Amino acid sequence: MVSGCYDLLHAGHVAFFKTAAKYGKLHVYVGQDQNIKFLKGKVPYFSEEERKYIVGAVRYVEKANVASGSGMLDFEQDMKNLKPDIFLVNSDGFTAEKKQLCKENGVELVVLERIPEDGLPTRSSSESKKELKFPYRVCLAGGWMDQPWVSEKHPGSVVVAQIWPTMDFNDRSGMATSSRKVAMELWGDKYPDGDPIRNAQLLFGAENPPGSEYISGSQDHIGLLVSGVSRIDYDGKFWPNYIENTADKETCEWLSNVLNFAPLQPRPEGYNPILTKNLDPKIIKRLGESGENCYTAILKKDVKLLGESMKETFLCWSDMLPYTVPDWVMQEMQTNYFPKYSGAITSGSGGGYVVFPTEGKVEGAIKVKIRY
Secondary structure: EEEEEEOOOOOOOOOHHHHHOOOOOEEEEOOOOOHHHHHHHOOOOHHHHHHHHHHOOOOOOOOOOOOOOOOOOHHHHHHHOOOEEOOOOOHHHHHHHHHHHHOOOOEEEEEEOOOOOOOOOOHHHHHHHHHHOOOOEEEEOOOHHHHHHHHHOOOOEEEEEEEEOOOOOOOOOOOOOHHHHHHHHHOOOOOOOOOHHHHHHHHHHHHHOOOOOOOOHHHHHHHHOOEEEEEEEOOOOOOOOOOEEEHHHHHHHHHHEEEEEEEEEOOOOOOOOOOOOOOOOOHHHHHHHHHHHHHHHHHOOOOOHHHHHHHHHHHHHHOOHHHOHHHHHHHHHHHOOOOOOOOOOOEOOEEEEEEEEEEOOOOOEEOOEEEE
């Protein structure tokens, strides 16, 4: 007997069933929809009847059933009824409660390691779902150029990178979480098919309906929906006049390896980063050029130039929109990052994460994966 959710059935599940079937006739119990919602906070992708049917169609499975109970041990009564000789779990699914239940029912507990079929990658449901979930985006340089009231003073570039959702980033931290939530209203928690630029236009329109007081910049939507690294050029309009992109594996993996994130506190509720504006065309020219230099640095895999371009964006923010860089954030950067690295930037205005590049290992830093 085995039990589990078995949503989004993948090769790892089949390999587990294959190994389990070597111990005898295999009975699989899938969790009820309502119990999975109770345990995980959301309903499964496929209903209990669909999951029962899919699991039952695997040739190593003698019979598939829907578990009758609730909670982490939703199969407890089913074990009493079936009276299996053996109950099998993966090593990451082992718990003391399962061990005790097997002991009480005279069932042998077998713990299996997660070993994939030869030539196939190790899979888990959580990792498979992450790959289907909506990405995040990080702005590395040129931020605010996507607002017409900035780029109309001088054209320039923004650089964004799409990143895998390997963790949940904080809200109000400059990681496009507001735009991402609108995207999930449109497409669910799944990355959409189709032309990514067209999808970015749809998302831009959905987040900025007619009458919006503040227009969310299109670099958020392009960064969320276009894979790899994008240089986005603005010239006084909401939508860019040019987009250059690289989704090259080697480039994206290099950027993943050198980027580091360190958490700051999120910006406060009601925070207004544009309360004071100094829209000097000379500052905005520097800002736009920092985006160009950032993209060049990434293509050249030049970590020093990358850091310098990120730092230049940060300093331009401070000069152009002073409220985007509170005193405590500037002190943090000047004390702990600028002296140690070629440069750094904050992921958002007034807080979020410090993003800094280095080819060395940084203890405790958050690592991300650029999606290519």
